[in-house]
Amino acid sequence: xxxxxxxxxxxxxxxxxxxxxxxxxxxxxxxxQGIYRALAAxxxxxxxxxFISGIGCSSRIPGYTTAYGFNTVHGRALPIAQGIKLANPDxxxxxxxxxxxxxxxxxxxxxxxxxxxxxITYIVMDNQIYGLTKGQLSPTSPKGRNTCTSRLGSLxxxxxxxxxxxxxxxxxxxQAAPTDLAGMAAVIEEAIRYPxxxxxxxxxxxxxxxxxxxxxxxxxxxxxSLESIGHNPADRLAAMDLAQDYGxxxxxxxxxxxxxxxxxxxxxxxxxxxxxxxxxxxxxxILDLFIKH
Amino acid sequence: MNDFGPAGKERDAGxxxxxxxxxxxxxxxxxxxxxxxxxxxxxxxxAAAAEGYHGVMTKSFGSQIRGGESxxxxxxxxxxxxxxxxxxxxxxxxxxxDFLKFGAExxxxxxxxxxxxxxxxxxxxxxxxxxxTPRQVIAVPIAGIAKATAGTxxxxxxxxxxxxxxxxGIGAVAVMKGIRKKLAKKGExxxxxxxxxxxxGRAFALENPLxxxxxxxxxxxxxxxxxxxxxxxxxxxxxIFAGCTFFGGYPxxxxxxxxxxxxxxxxxxxxxxxxxxxxxxxxxxxxxASFAGxxxxxxxxxxxxxxxxxxxxLASIAELPLVIVDVQRGGPSTGLPTKSEQSDLFAAVFSxxxxxxxxxxxxxxxxxxxxxxxxxxxIAEYYQTxxxxxxxxxxxxxxxxxxxxxxxxxxxxxxxxxxxTELQNYDRFKQTGNHISPISHxxxxxxxxxxxxxxxxxxxxxxxxxxxxxxxxxxxxMKLDPLKDRKDLFEVTGNADAxxxxxxxxxxxxxxxxxxxxxxxxxxxxxxxxxxxxxxVAEATYRGFFASVQKGVIIEQSHxxxxxxxxxxxIDLPKGVRSLARSGANPFLPGEIVAALxxxxxxxxxxxxxxxxxxx
Numbered sequence: 063x064x065x066x067x068x069x070x071x072x073x074x075x076x077x078x079x080x081x082x083x084x085x086x087x088x089x090x091x092x093x094x095q096g097i098y099r100a101l102a103a104x105x106x107x108x109x110x111x112x113f114i115s116g117i118g119c120s121s122r123i124p125g126y127t128t129a130y131g132f133n134t135v136h137g138r139a140l141p142i143a144q145g146i147k148l149a150n151p152d153x154x155x156x157x158x159x160x161x162x163x164x165x166x167x168x169x170x171x172x173x174x175x176x177x178x179x180x181x182i183t184y185i186v187m188d189n190q191i192y193g194l195t196k197g198q199l200s201p202t203s204p205k206g207r208n209t210c211t212s213r214l215g216s217l218x219x220x221x222x223x224x225x226x227x228x229x230x231x232x233x234x235x236x237q238a239a240p241t242d243l244a245g246m247a248a249v250i251e252e253a254i255r256y257p258x259x260x261x262x263x264x265x266x267x268x269x270x271x272x273x274x275x276x277x278x279x280x281x282x283x284x285x286x287s288l289e290s291i292g293h294n295p296a297d298r299l300a301a302m303d304l305a306q307d308y309g310x311x312x313x314x315x316x317x318x319x320x321x322x323x324x325x326x327x328x329x330x331x332x333x334x335x336x337x338x339x340x341x342x343x344x345x346x347x348i349l350d351l352f353i354k355h
Numbered sequence: 356m357n358d359f360g361p362a363g364k365e366r367d368a369g370x371x372x373x374x375x376x377x378x379x380x381x382x383x384x385x386x387x388x389x390x391x392x393x394x395x396x397x398x399x400x401x402a403a404a405a406e407g408y409h410g411v412m413t414k415s416f417g418s419q420i421r422g423g424e425s426x427x428x429x430x431x432x433x434x435x436x437x438x439x440x441x442x443x444x445x446x447x448x449x450x451x452x453d454f455l456k457f458g459a460e461x462x463x464x465x466x467x468x469x470x471x472x473x474x475x476x477x478x479x480x481x482x483x484x485x486x487x488t489p490r491q492v493i494a495v496p497i498a499g500i501a502k503a504t505a506g507t508x509x510x511x512x513x514x515x516x517x518x519x520x521x522x523x524g525i526g527a528v529a530v531m532k533g534i535r536k537k538l539a540k541k542g543e544x545x546x547x548x549x550x551x552x553x554x555x556g557r558a559f560a561l562e563n564p565l566x567x568x569x570x571x572x573x574x575x576x577x578x579x580x581x582x583x584x585x586x587x588x589x590x591x592x593x594x595i596f597a598g599c600t601f602f603g604g605y606p607x608x609x610x611x612x613x614x615x616x617x618x619x620x621x622x623x624x625x626x627x628x629x630x631x632x633x634x635x636x637x638x639x640x641x642x643x644a645s646f647a648g649x650x651x652x653x654x655x656x657x658x659x660x661x662x663x664x665x666x667x668x669l670a671s672i673a674e675l676p677l678v679i680v681d682v683q684r685g686g687p688s689t690g691l692p693t694k695s696e697q698s699d700l701f702a703a704v705f706s707x708x709x710x711x712x713x714x715x716x717x718x719x720x721x722x723x724x725x726x727x728x729x730x731x732x733x734i735a736e737y738y739q740t741x742x743x744x745x746x747x748x749x750x751x752x753x754x755x756x757x758x759x760x761x762x763x764x765x766x767x768x769x770x771x772x773x774x775x776t777e778l779q780n781y782d783r784f785k786q787t788g789n790h791i792s793p794i795s796h797x798x799x800x801x802x803x804x805x806x807x808x809x810x811x812x813x814x815x816x817x818x819x820x821x822x823x824x825x826x827x828x829x830x831x832x833m834k835l836d837p838l839k840d841r842k843d844l845f846e847v848t849g850n851a852d853a854x855x856x857x858x859x860x861x862x863x864x865x866x867x868x869x870x871x872x873x874x875x876x877x878x879x880x881x882x883x884x885x886x887x888x889x890x891x892v893a894e895a896t897y898r899g900f901f902a903s904v905q906k907g908v909i910i911e912q913s914h915x916x917x918x919x920x921x922x923x924x925x926i927d928l929p930k931g932v933r934s935l936a937r938s939g940a941n942p943f944l945p946g947e948i949v950a951a952l953x954x955x956x957x958x959x960x961x962x963x964x965x966x967x968x969x970x971x
Contacts, residue, residue: 080805107800109798109800112646117808122817125816125817130646130804130806131804132643132646132673133809133817134808135665135666135668135669138639141640142640142646144629144636145629145641145642145643145644145645145646145647146643146646146647148629149644149648149649149651152798153797171636173632174632335622335623338622339623342620342624345598345624346763347762348595348596348620349582349759351620352589353580354401354404354582
């Protein structure tokens with residue numbers, strides 16, 4: 063960022079030459095646009111950004127940016143992202159993936175990044191379907207949903223990603239949709255600026271396997287900005303109350319922003335590094351520690 | 356008694372009371388969890404180090420976390436020790452129930468001196484050891500002495516140390532110095548109480564001399580500096596020495612001490628350690644740190660290695676340096692968590708989908724764990740590959756006295772960074788003469804690229820082209836070929852043209868080194884090959900070694916003889932080379948290996964396949 067506070071970067075500076083392979087009309091096109099805009103507003107040079115994903119249609123996203131990208135294995139974007147952040151806390155670390163990647167195969171990791179307050183922004187492109195494997199039931203698919211692996215209708219309740227992360231104590235929780243690109247870019251920017259673990263759930267319709275009710279046309283009819291209904295994002299219980307509408311209403315904007323962010327894991331690591339550096343024996347003399355007599 | 360000490364024993368030479376005659380003593384002690392038996396072993400080992408002896412200590416516990424039985428073995432010698440030894444020279448039983456639970460781990464023979472707690476009320480001629488008449492059996496009121504001198508039975512272990520100092524000539528000052536150091540923080544009163552307990556134990560020993568003196572010969576190395584470490588701590592220290600600043604892992608026996616060492620130390624070097632939410636996240640975080648440009652490590656044991664497999668494949672295709680330690684224990688599944696086995700070899704070498712070569716290195720002792728770990732980082736960083744260090748519980752958790760290691764002898768390699776010119780049009784996976792491409796990392800201007808588990812072109816773009824895939828497989832596999840020419844990752848001992856051969860890796864190599872010395876002493880012309888590089892298999896090195904061999908044994912702690920099978924996949928072994936393999940937790944003894952060699956010699960003589968020339 064320049065000293066004047068005005069970014070030297072344009073959204074196009076974060077767009078790579080790689081052409082997305084998403085289906086025409088896929089919600090993820092808007093998400094990557096939202097990310098370009100948010101990054102431009104923040105103004106960190108691309109080489110200071112690490113963008114990590116798992117596997118799935120949406121996990122292709124790091125390759126479409128000019129940041130350092132790492133398209134890893136299914137469900138493991140977050141563990142790898144936290145290693146990157148700890149190794150170099152000065153990096154801007156983004157993680158992204160789909161609902162299956164984040165809440166099914168990788169569902170065990172989110173809680174732990176939250177309780178560590180890792181300063182990482184995690185964007186889930188939630189389309190309620192496994193798109194890359196051609197239309198199977200996902201952890202956020204509504205109950206009763208007919209897919210190629212649930213032809214008679216699914217028998218299970220969906221995960222509520224918003225309630226999930228709020229319950230674990232995430233410091234920043236927001237939702238966005240392609241119905242409002244400017245709003246999406248704004249919450250992504252705010253998520254990145256939040257000092258700690260930030261979660262953005264993006265309703266990103268699958269145009270190939272999604273149902274009518276998940277397409278942008280329908281989303282527009284149910285979208286409602288949290289700001290417009292007077293929600294106070296410092297009120298965690300109110301946020302949890304609103305999060306219960308997941309699957310029925312589409313609340314957009316910031317559900318919760320911790321007004322007093324606790325120190326991040328990275329902050330605590332730095333403190334400990336400074337504390338311990340004083341007594342560290344030089345590397346080449348580390349074996350002195352084994353003189354026991 | 357251990358019959359195969361490297362220096363031989365002269366204790367029955369009838370030199371009379373008080374004259375030191377032993378060069379090598381194996382102590383085995385057992386008691387209940389709270390008896391402090393392992394703590395006594397620690398003190399004994401430290402005293403031995405202070406007196407200039409070589410020492411090895413192993414511990415063994417019941418499966419209970421508190422209470423239950425615990426034991427330790429301490430071997431002390433004037434000569435370098437290559438394994439923890441066989442039969443005990445000295446057995447200490449604080450109670451028989453606990454002692455007997457350790458069975459073959461504390462083997463008593465006809466040359467063992469047995470010391471036990473008199474309060475057990477078992478007469479010396481009725482101790483519950485079946486089928487063996489020890490050299491001497493002594494009942495000592497250990498608890499009574501502790502109570503009378505220190506006011507508490509908790510000083511029993513100190514009394515035992517006093518007895519040992521008195522009967523076996525281990526320096527009393529050195530032992531007490533160690534105890535003082537250990538108890539210093541707990542106050543002078545406790546130190547004094549322990550001093551009284553120690554003195555009383557020693558006095559008891561001096562008043563009741565052994566039938567045959569077993570005092571250990573003073574070490575000529577007294578006063579020389581010795582280190583004490585186990586393999587796990589040595590591994591972690593070597594990693595920090597090699598520049599590792601990130602450790603991600605998950606607690607698992609018997610590797611956890613590696614993470615503990617990092618937790619205590621790595622911050623001071625600007626590093627971090629993450630006790631992750633699971634094994635996958637542990638290796639994931641380490642891989643992330645490596646992507647971010649740092650030297651990184653994870654450590655685990657069998658079950659964790661299974662879980663980390665997918666991430667290791669990612670490291671291979673993304674060409675990211677990473678060191679993975681697998682401290683082997685008995686498997687499959689939970690198996691024998693506290694016992695050593697060499698049965699993860701296939702998992703280390705082969706567990707991956709797709710065509711992958713992943714270097715596997717194995718240390719053979721606590722001391723060479725340092726060198727092996729530094730080497731693992733060098734290979735990982737230089738070749739941009741995951742490297743597995745295949746340690747085992749035996750090496751990882753036994754404590755050894757070590758001669759100081761000159762760290763200035765090691766070269767530390769760093770990954771190849773792109774030059775300014777290369778960054779102008781940077782191709783992360785560029786084909787080069789040696790298949791190694793300069794690697795950037797987040798934070799480096801001009802170096803941005805997409806790392807991925809999906810197949811990619813030279814500039815990192817995802818592809819599903821079969822042609823590119825074949826070319827990239829070539830690159831990733833061929834870049835490791837030079838490792839096979841690394842003669843320094845193999846150790847050959849004995850005559851180069853010997854017709855008899857032993858091959859062993861990991862902790863079993865230590866037993867074989869001792870067996871080799873015995874076989875040489877018996878005039879057998881035998882040589883030993885110890886590989887530190889397990890994979891890729893250096894075919895030429897093995898072919899060269901086996902060229903002169905008519906008969907041989909490949910020795911390993913694996914029911915399936917995994918190492919023997921791995922070699923047979925790659926080379927044709929001479930017809931007379933066979934496998935001596937068995938499940939873990941049952942250590943090999945040098946004597947049985949020498950016996951196997953003798954059988955091979957008889958076979959050779961019978962079949963007239965060749966003439967054996969005694970060595971020299």
